[in-house]
Amino acid sequence: MTTQMFGMPIRRKEDPRLLTGGGRYLDDLGHDALAAAFVRSPHAHARIVDIDASDAIDVEGVVGIYVHEDLPGRVGEPLPLLIPHPTLTHGRTGHALARDEVNHVGEPIVMVVATDRYVAEDACQRIRVTYAQLPVVVGIEAARAGELLVHDDVPGNVAAHMLQEVGDVDAAMAAAPHTLTLDLDIERSACMPMEGKGVYARWDRDRGELRMYSSTQTSTGVRAAVAAKLGLPLAKVECIAPDVGGGFGVKIVHPWPEEVLVPWAAILLGRPVKWTEDRREHFISAAHERGQLQRVTVGFDDEGHLLALDVKLWHDNGAYTPYGIIVPIITSTQLLGPYKPGTYRCEFWSLYTNTVLVTPYRGAGRPQGCFAMERTMDAIADELGLDRTEVRSRNFILPTEMPWDHGLLFQDGRPLKYDSGDFPASLDKLKALVGWDDFADHRRQAEAEGRKVGLGIGCYVEGTGVGPYEGGHIQIETSGRVNVSTGLTSQGQGHETVFAQIVAQELGVRMEDVHVTTGDTRKMAYAVGTFASRAAVMSGSAIALAARNVRAKALRIAADALEVSSEDLEIVDGTVRVKGAPATSMSLGTVSVLSNPLRYAFDEAAKAATQFAGTFDPDKPPVADDEEPGLEGKDFYSPTQATFANGMHAAIVETDPVTAEIRILRYCVIHDCGTMINPMIVEGQVHGGVAQGVGGALYERMAYDESGQLLNASFMDFLMPYASEVPTIEADHLETPSPLNPLGIKGAGEAGCIPVSAVIASAIEDAEGFPIRRMPISPNDLWELRRRHADGAIPSLHRSSRSSRMSPKEPTA
Amino acid sequence: MTDTTPATETLHDVTVTVNGIRRSASVPGRRLLSDFLRHDLELTGTHVGCEHGVCGACTVLVDGQPMRSCLMFAVTAQDHAITTVEGLGSAPDARVAPTGESMNPVQQAFAECHGLQCGFCTPGFLTTVTAYLEENPSPTSEEAREAISGNLCRCTGYQNIVKSVLRAAEIRVERAAEEQP
Numbered sequence: 001m002t003t004q005m006f007g008m009p010i011r012r013k014e015d016p017r018l019l020t021g022g023g024r025y026l027d028d029l030g031h032d033a034l035a036a037a038f039v040r041s042p043h044a045h046a047r048i049v050d051i052d053a054s055d056a057i058d059v060e061g062v063v064g065i066y067v068h069e070d071l072p073g074r075v076g077e078p079l080p081l082l083i084p085h086p087t088l089t090h091g092r093t094g095h096a097l098a099r100d101e102v103n104h105v106g107e108p109i110v111m112v113v114a115t116d117r118y119v120a121e122d123a124c125q126r127i128r129v130t131y132a133q134l135p136v137v138v139g140i141e142a143a144r145a146g147e148l149l150v151h152d153d154v155p156g157n158v159a160a161h162m163l164q165e166v167g168d169v170d171a172a173m174a175a176a177p178h179t180l181t182l183d184l185d186i187e188r189s190a191c192m193p194m195e196g197k198g199v200y201a202r203w204d205r206d207r208g209e210l211r212m213y214s215s216t217q218t219s220t221g222v223r224a225a226v227a228a229k230l231g232l233p234l235a236k237v238e239c240i241a242p243d244v245g246g247g248f249g250v251k252i253v254h255p256w257p258e259e260v261l262v263p264w265a266a267i268l269l270g271r272p273v274k275w276t277e278d279r280r281e282h283f284i285s286a287a288h289e290r291g292q293l294q295r296v297t298v299g300f301d302d303e304g305h306l307l308a309l310d311v312k313l314w315h316d317n318g319a320y321t322p323y324g325i326i327v328p329i330i331t332s333t334q335l336l337g338p339y340k341p342g343t344y345r346c347e348f349w350s351l352y353t354n355t356v357l358v359t360p361y362r363g364a365g366r367p368q369g370c371f372a373m374e375r376t377m378d379a380i381a382d383e384l385g386l387d388r389t390e391v392r393s394r395n396f397i398l399p400t401e402m403p404w405d406h407g408l409l410f411q412d413g414r415p416l417k418y419d420s421g422d423f424p425a426s427l428d429k430l431k432a433l434v435g436w437d438d439f440a441d442h443r444r445q446a447e448a449e450g451r452k453v454g455l456g457i458g459c460y461v462e463g464t465g466v467g468p469y470e471g472g473h474i475q476i477e478t479s480g481r482v483n484v485s486t487g488l489t490s491q492g493q494g495h496e497t498v499f500a501q502i503v504a505q506e507l508g509v510r511m512e513d514v515h516v517t518t519g520d521t522r523k524m525a526y527a528v529g530t531f532a533s534r535a536a537v538m539s540g541s542a543i544a545l546a547a548r549n550v551r552a553k554a555l556r557i558a559a560d561a562l563e564v565s566s567e568d569l570e571i572v573d574g575t576v577r578v579k580g581a582p583a584t585s586m587s588l589g590t591v592s593v594l595s596n597p598l599r600y601a602f603d604e605a606a607k608a609a610t611q612f613a614g615t616f617d618p619d620k621p622p623v624a625d626d627e628e629p630g631l632e633g634k635d636f637y638s639p640t641q642a643t644f645a646n647g648m649h650a651a652i653v654e655t656d657p658v659t660a661e662i663r664i665l666r667y668c669v670i671h672d673c674g675t676m677i678n679p680m681i682v683e684g685q686v687h688g689g690v691a692q693g694v695g696g697a698l699y700e701r702m703a704y705d706e707s708g709q710l711l712n713a714s715f716m717d718f719l720m721p722y723a724s725e726v727p728t729i730e731a732d733h734l735e736t737p738s739p740l741n742p743l744g745i746k747g748a749g750e751a752g753c754i755p756v757s758a759v760i761a762s763a764i765e766d767a768e769g770f771p772i773r774r775m776p777i778s779p780n781d782l783w784e785l786r787r788r789h790a791d792g793a794i795p796s797l798h799r800s801s802r803s804s805r806m807s808p809k810e811p812t813a
Numbered sequence: 814m815t816d817t818t819p820a821t822e823t824l825h826d827v828t829v830t831v832n833g834i835r836r837s838a839s840v841p842g843r844r845l846l847s848d849f850l851r852h853d854l855e856l857t858g859t860h861v862g863c864e865h866g867v868c869g870a871c872t873v874l875v876d877g878q879p880m881r882s883c884l885m886f887a888v889t890a891q892d893h894a895i896t897t898v899e900g901l902g903s904a905p906d907a908r909v910a911p912t913g914e915s916m917n918p919v920q921q922a923f924a925e926c927h928g929l930q931c932g933f934c935t936p937g938f939l940t941t942v943t944a945y946l947e948e949n950p951s952p953t954s955e956e957a958r959e960a961i962s963g964n965l966c967r968c969t970g971y972q973n974i975v976k977s978v979l980r981a982a983e984i985r986v987e988r989a990a991e992e993q994p
Contacts, residue, residue, distance in 0.1 A: 015924040016914040018932030021858020021899035025933060028857035060821055116852075118843065194862045194870060194933040194967050245860070245933025246967050279863040492931030492968045512911075684927050687970030715867035715965065723971035724962040752970075 003573075006505040006743075009680035012497040013511070023243040026198030026215040026276060033200060033272035034063055036262055037120035039110035039127050040285055041102035044138065044354040044708020045150070046131035048100050051110060056126040061119035063269060065127070066111045066261070068097040074229050075264050079255065083324030087162040090154040091321045092352070096257040101134075103150055103319035104355050105708055106284025108257050113265050113273055136354045136708045140293045140314045143351035150319060150352035159317055160325045160350040164332065166407040167343030172308035176299025180379050184294040185774040186368045186757065188316070188702035189695065190287065191361045192720055193491070195245025196277030197256060197286060201263035205270055210237045212263050215244050217252040218529030219519045220487050225255040226263055241519030247491035248692070249360040250287045252531040253323050283713035288702055289327060289361035291316035292368045296376050299342075304380050304391040309341040311372060313348035318357035325350045327358060327365040329411045330463075335369030336406060336416075337461050338423040338646060339377075339395040344406075354708045360531065362692055366754045370460045371775065374758035378765065382797050388457055388762070389427060389436060396423040399736075410642060411532075412466045418644040420736050421461065426648050426670045430457070433732055434650040434668040442652075452657055453665065454767025457650045458755030463642035464673070464747025465537025465740075471526050472543030474503060474550045475632035478596075478605040480574050480589035482507065482514045484546075486539040487527020489519030493535060493749060494681045499543050501677055502743070506547035507554075508571030509588065526636070533645070533747025536677060541637035541741040549633030554591045557631070561586065561594055592631040597622035643738040645746035647671040649690075649755045651727075653763040660783040662698060662764060664727040672734040674746035682748045683731055689752015691726045696753065697760040697776050699725065769800035829890045831856065832900025840887050847871045849887035850897060858898035858936050862965065869964030872937035873897050879944045898936035901943060906988040918984035919943045919977070928977030930968030937964050942978050951982050 017023060053065045068076055079093040098109045110127050114120035135148040137157060142148065146156035173179060201212040210232060214222050216239075223239035226232075244251065258275045266273040277286070292315050299308035315328040332346040377395075381388040397404045399422045408416040431437065439455045446453040475483045484503050490496070500514035517523045518539075519530075528538070551571065558576040559566035562584055570579050577585035593609045601607035611622075623629050652666040669686055676682050699719035703711040712718045737744030761772040764782065770789045774781070788794045822841040829836055831854060838853040845864075850856045850873070859882055862870035866884040873882045874896035901907070902915035909915045910924075919942045922928065929935040938961060945952075945960045952960060957978035958971070966974065 011924055012927065014932070015929060016910050016912045016916065018929060018935060019898075019916060019920040019923055019939065020902055020914045021856070021897065021936065022914070023932050024857070025860065027851070027861070031852060031855055118841070192967055194868065194931065194965065195860070244931065245862075246931040248967070279865070492929075494930070680927050684930060684969060684973060687972045688930060688968045689970075691970030692967070714865055715863045716865065720965055720967070722962045722965060723958050723975065726971050729970060729972055 005501040005511060006677060007675070008678065010497060010501055010511065010678055012494050013500055014494065014496045025195055025243045025245050026200060026213055029213055029242060030200040030272050030274045033274035034113050034115060034269065035117040035120050036111055036113050036258070036265065036273055036275040037117060037124050038108045039124045039129060041098065041105055041107045041109055043102060043131050043133055044105050044136045045134040046102050047134060048098060048102065048109065048129060049132050050130040052128040053110065056112065056123040059119060059123045059126060061115035062112060062123045063115065064113040064265065065123065066097065066265070067109070068095060068099045071096060074231060075260060079257065079322055080225060081324065082322055083326055085160065085324050088160040088321065088325050090159050091324070092151050092154065092159070093322045094320050096260045105710060106281070106356060108285065111261050111265070113269065138353055138355060138704050138706055138708050140291060140316050140351060143316065143353045144314050144349070150354055154352060157352040158349050159321050159352055162325070162329070162332070163345070163347045164408050165345040169308045169310050169343045169345040172343040173297065173299040173310060176307040177301050178383060179297060179299045180383060182296045182375055182379055183773060184296065184372055184375055186290050186292050186371055187776060188288045188291040189361065189700040190289065190702065191248035191250040193246030193248055193250065196279065196282040197251060197258065198276040199258050199262040200272065200274040201266035202272045203267045203270060208236055210263055210267065213240050213242050214259055215251060216241050216254060217247045217489050217491065217531055218254055219489055219521050220525065220527040221529055222254045222259055223521045226259060229255065229260045230264060230267065239521050241489040244489060244491040247530065248362040249289070249364060249531065251491070252529055253287060253359045279715060280713050283718070284356060284710055286356065287359040288318065288356050289358050290368060290696065291358065292331065294368070294372045296372050298376050298380065300380050302384065304384050304386055304394050306339060306395050307342040309344045311335060311346045313346070315348055315350045316353050316358060317350045318353060318355045320357045322357065323359040326411050327360055330365035331369040333408050333410050333416050334366045334461065334463060335373050337370060337373050338397055338421065338459050339373065340397055355704055362689065362750045363753045364532065364750065366460060366462060366750070367693065367696065367757055370458060370755045371758045371761065374458045374755065375761060375773065378762050382799050385799065389431060392459060393424060393427055398424065410463055412642060414641045417641055418461065419738050419740050421644060421646045421672060422734060422736050423646065426646065426672060426734055429732055429734060430648045430650055430668060430670045433670065433730060434652070434666065436650065450657065452655045452767045453652060454763040454765065455650065455652050456759045456761065456763025456766055457648065458758035458762060459648045460754045461644050461646045462533065462747070462751055462754060464533035464645050465639065466532045466534055466642045467639055468528060469636050469638035470528060470538035470542045471524055471634065471636040472539060472546035473524055473632065473634045474543070474546045475630065476550065476588050476592045478589050478592045480513055480587055482509055484514060484543060485517040485520065485523035486543060487519070487521070487524035488530045488535055488539050491530065493685070494678065495535060498536060498677045498681060499540065502540055502544050503547050506544050507551050509574045513574055533749040533751070537643060537741060537745055537747050538637055540677065540745060541743060542635055544742050545635035545637060546633050549635055550631065553633060554588055554631060557591050557594050558586055588631070595631040596629045637741065639740055641740070643674065643740045643746045645673040645748065645751060647751050647755070649759045651759045651763045653760065653767060655764060655767045655782060660779040660786060662777070662779060662782060664694065667727040667729050669729055669731040669752070670734060671731060671751055672736050673748040673751065674738045675735055675744035676733065677745060679733065685748045686731050686752040687729050689750060690729050690756060691721055693753035693756025694726055695721045697757040698778070699776060701776055765797065769797050770794050771797065825888050827887045827891055830894040832896055833903060842886065842888055844887045845883055846885040846887050846890050847882035850882060856897050856899055860933050860936055862934060867965070868934065869941065870934045870937040872940045872964070874940050874944055877944060877947070879941045896940065898939055901939060906985060908988070917943060918988060919946065919981040921984055922977040922981035926973050926977040926980050928969065928974045934964060934966045938966070938974060942981060946982055946985060950985060952978065954979060
């Protein structure tokens with residue numbers, strides 16, 4: 001038996017390389033390349049009146065300066081709207097270089113190519129752009145008011161208006177014994193990978209071929225988009241994602257202006273060109289997410305059962321909609337979490353503002369949806385005087401009710417149908433882990449010491465592993481080396497390791513013999529990309545299927561050579577052998593030799609495959625009619641729908657009675673992503689997700705002023721958590737396998753960050769005794785809320801007035 | 814902004830000992846040490862995450878002390894000894910991994926504890942922690958967290974980095990013991 005690999009906490013194959021300076025990220029490549037830099041708009045909304053580059057042309061080292069008028073044909077046309085949708089009636093995209101209007105600070109206007117980046121930036125500083133400023137729309141309220149427009153031809157700033165309804169919400173609401181309305185607010189944040197974007201392109205004039213590298217989450221997408229923009233045959237373009245220093249969503253958008261312009265310039269100049277995004281550029285010209293206003297109206301009975309849920313969302317999509325309305329669609333569907341809503345209506349408006357565009361950031365609309373639903377659950381519990389976990393559990397979809405079809409369309413246009421999950425079991429585990437039922441004692445003790453503590457909870461369901469497909473290709477060399485390729489890309493998820501684990505297990509080979517390549521269109525031309533927690537599910541499944549094909553082929557060839565039935569064979573540590581008679585065996589390398597009949601003996605192994613090497617049947621062709629040479633196999637995985645992971649988090653926070661400082665004392669996670677390939681890596685994903693969630697809950701916001709300037713566009717001012725801000729995470733897992741794929745797996749990448757704002761809001765509310773409806777929350781914000789609460793402007797929770805803090809209703813249920 | 818055409822930049826000969834080897838290059842006075850290492854010497858293991866000294870990804874050791882190479886000019890490193898991530902594996906207590914790379918105790922610990930994901934911030938953590946453990950060979954968990962709290966990581970949530978610091982301290986002791994006859 002080959003050593004168990006699948007499901008084990010195997011150390012990562014990529015680490016020795018990354019730990020010794022051997023990583024090769026975008027800016028580590030192309031030392032001979034010219035450097036591009038950009039003049040970007042300093043205004044949020046303006047017409048471009050004039051561009052004067054006369055002072056820049058003579059800067060020594062400048063090779064080219066380009067404005068919109070220089071861009072030929074499709075290069076100058078608007079960037080593609082990647083994900084159209086019937087309700088996206090007013091989709092708008094920008095140009096690679098702005099044509100005559102800019103719609104956010106940071107929009108690129110001029111590209112300078114020079115011998116190095118220092119020189120290119122010198123030249124940028126000498127280019128004078130004259131603007132006629134236009135009125136600016138910043139913030140959802142201004143966009144919703146519709147008095148000023150971002151795009152003249154988009155009335156009311158409404159890019160999309162979408163409504164989904166299941167059941168008769170109005171009737172159910174009217175009949176409901178209780179109703180509540182909550183107005184909620186979530187601010188912007190952003191992915192902020194440690195490595196920004198970057199593009200490097202080389203044009204092979206002799207062959208008429210373009211090779212480009214991009215720090216992207218989809219090399220096949222970039223390749224196709226760039227080939228289309230530049231009018232090149234797809235066969236003449238290759239795109240490679242090298243080591244990528246984090247993505248978290250922002251790098252799935254493509255083509256970014258620079259992904260079009262850098263290859264275009266490389267072809268024009270016949271010289272390699274590179275652009276590496278700096279941190280300020282990433283803040284003002286990449287993408288943000290999260291910003292939404294929400295109004296939830298809920299009807300429920302005396303026991304807290306949901307009867308009607310009516311949600312309105314106003315989503316800030318920034319200046320353009322290249323990635324469609326994926327984010328608000330996800331919010332509006334995944335909001336339901338593990339609950340049965342009775343009847344449900346969700347209506348959203350996706351609105352333009354003169355700010356950086358909004359595209360998915362880890363969680364992709366789910367943190368906002370979870371916030372809306374979980375704030376609502378807490379409000380119901382408070383209204384009825386019930387334990388917050390009791391209200392949740394009364395509304396859970398039960399394991400016996402799976403698969404559960406919500407009757408809605410998900411982000412992939414397919415039914416929102418949960419495949420599996422055991423929510424009551426998750427909740428039991430969470431309550432035990434955080435000590436839910438003992439918290440009243442803990443609180444009493446803290447209060448006796450003059451401290452304020454609160455306990456919060458949040459539950460979510462996450463659609464992962466959306467289609468359409470991914471592929472896997474496996475080839476075994478005569479040395480026994482196993483080459484695995486899949487087209488989607490890696491940004492730190494440990495794909496080289498987990499995919500190798502799958503292959504090692506399926507094929508019966510050693511981990512060290514397996515070598516995985518991702519994100520290289522030369523190795524796998526058909527792929528979609530890394531997003532929506534889909535890599536393990538999609539590529540993992542495809543690779544498993546490919547491994548099964550290769551295994552079957554290896555057994556066929558070996559059975560023939562060993563003159564046994566293939567059913568009698570097994571593969572252990574890279575050797576095919578007869579079960580029970582392991583001496584009768586051959587290595588997979590030898591099988592590989594046999595799989596590829598040769599004319600030329602270039603080494604000892606090859607000699608064994610040549611035409612005079614052994615016995616053969618003169619009546620059969622060297623390669624059988626239904627076979628192909630080589631020990632390799634390929635397969636694709638394409639599911640009918642997403643698979644739904646879930647989790648529940650709880651936190652204990654302490655708020656300083658004087659300074660309103662907020663500290664997370666404990667953070668507990670129960671996570672169910674089906675069968676785990678590598679629990680160490682899953683846990684790492686959870687840790688990282690929670691840390692980003694903590695940033696979003698307590699620290700990170702995009703501080704736009706009324707003129708559309710981003711005031712905190714640096715790591716000095718945008719408060720990304722350091723180790724000192726992130727709590728120790730206590731995590732436990734449940735493994736409810738997915739019935740949808742061959743490995744029973746569900747995605748894990750985004751999970752950690754989804755409920756954090758909901759959990760922290762719940763805990764702060766519990767500590768303070770008044771509702772928290774807006775996140776993130778800083779000590780200043782909390783201090784201000786306390787003041788307004790003391791003034792009577794914010795009501796107390798019912799629980800605070802219903803019973804004294806010393807004998808709270810909860811947890812008694 | 815100026816309206817005069819800039820003169821050709823004056824170049825300065827910079828000689829620095831990098832990872833034990835004397836390296837020289839002619840660079841403008843404004844060349845950042847990070848760019849000098851990465852682009853003039855092609856030692857790309859040192860990464861640049863913010864260019865304003867906040868994220869710590871570019872941290873290198875200058876005469877053994879952690880410094881942000883994006884906040885130093887190459888010319889100010891003249892005659893100093895610099896250690897980058899590429900040089901950590903040359904430490905006396907480094908060992909060669911089965912995959913062939915030589916790793917010091919900190920690098921080894923990060924591999925064992927899943928202390929990295931995308932790996933971009935990692936070189937800054939490795940240099941910072943290597944210097945820290947020289948002066949604080951047996952930190953507590955809280956001290957380990959404090960030690961890394963000047964470096965940003967967007968992937969790991971830091972928990973496994975804290976673990977890695979503690980494990981690195983153990984490996985240092987183990988390897989020191991191996992060297993005792």
